[in-house]
Amino acid sequence: MQIHPTAIVHPKAKLAADVVVGPYCVIGEHVTIGKGTRLLSHVSIDGWTELGERNEVHPFASIGGPPQHLGYKGEPTKVVIGHENILREYVTVNRATVQGGGVTSLGSKNILMAYVHVAHDCRLGSHLIMANAASLAGHIEIGDHAIVGGLTGIHQYVRVGDYAMVGGCCAIGQDVPPFMRAAGGYRAHLYGLNSVGLRRHGFSADRIAVLKKAYDLLFRSGHRAAEAIRLAKEEFKGDADVAQIITFMEGTKRGVSRSVSKELESEEPS
Known part of the structure; x- marks a missing residue:
């Protein structure tokens, strides 16, 4: 010693x-x-x-x-x-x-x-x-392989899922599901999948494609959360990644961060 x-x-x-x-x-x-x-x-x-x-x-x-x-x-x-x-x-x-x-x-x-x-x-x-x-x-709960950017503050009781990425200078007040990106300063939103991070961790193109389809259904379909989850359970039955997202969403206490539109996703804050 x-x-x-x-x-x-x-x-x-x-x-x-x-x-x-x-x-x-x-x-x-x-x-x-x-x-x-x-x-x-x-x-x-x-x-x-x-x-x-x-x-x-x-x-x-x-x-x-x-x-x-x-x-x-x-x-x-x-x-x-x-x-x-x-x-x-x-x-x-x-x-x-x-x-x-x-x-x-x-x-x-x-x-x-x-x-x-x-x-x-x-x-x-x-x-x-x-x-x-x-x-x-x-x-706060943060899953495995997640990234939290500099100068970001996360509100009490919020959860950040596995493989999620939270950008810098964000205020996170609601849950960020597994595999997602969140950014946008005050009251940050979801900006699609953390695709780059998923590829770096060995996720295949097919696996990422399924997650993108699930993201669109769960967050961009216009359905209320409960209905979107019901539809996702039917369409992606047996997929472990989608099941992980659904379980995460069903366990939320503070609500899940909302998605920006497809048009705004390309303008994600740095």
Whole structure:
């Protein structure tokens, strides 16, 4: 174990034998850190926080701080982080509330760029990219392989599905279904499929074509959501990707982001 002499590590903290703790880091009493993880410098890890293996945490990141929630009374809620994540400068991940289930979680192989904020009770998947200064309010869920653009804010209780892409400088107030793109500043809208991202992840042309047809039916047909879902269940019966979208839509609490027209889709904000 390599612990810089300026670091402060509570004697009851549990660190694997090869963890590297750089200058001026502060590690709290209830922290557990897995093997191969490196804290570069000036990192604060507090609360009931578990970091897995081979994570890389950059200067001035703050992990496991108390939730920014007036109902929090010091309960032993958690932050649980998986393996091989990169958390860049000034990233903040707050622990959960009792009301929200007690765990803020982050999967594995994610990149959280500088100044990203993950609030209490968020549940993030794996293989995510969150660009600089993206901010998540409480109780947000983000699926695997999603991308959130820089300077984007996401409202509490919103969900972002697997393989979705949210553009930069957006305000996301409603759910973004799997495989979709969302953009547009205040009150962002859907701009079709995240086709480029899907191709990069090995989706075949036929698979993407089916998703495009489903998108048109679900979001551009003019039907109310319930009717569009009923028709999609009939037309795409047995297709796992479409079933994933439908299940996501049926589970919404804040509503699903609306689609722009085909004419506006070609003018998607950068």
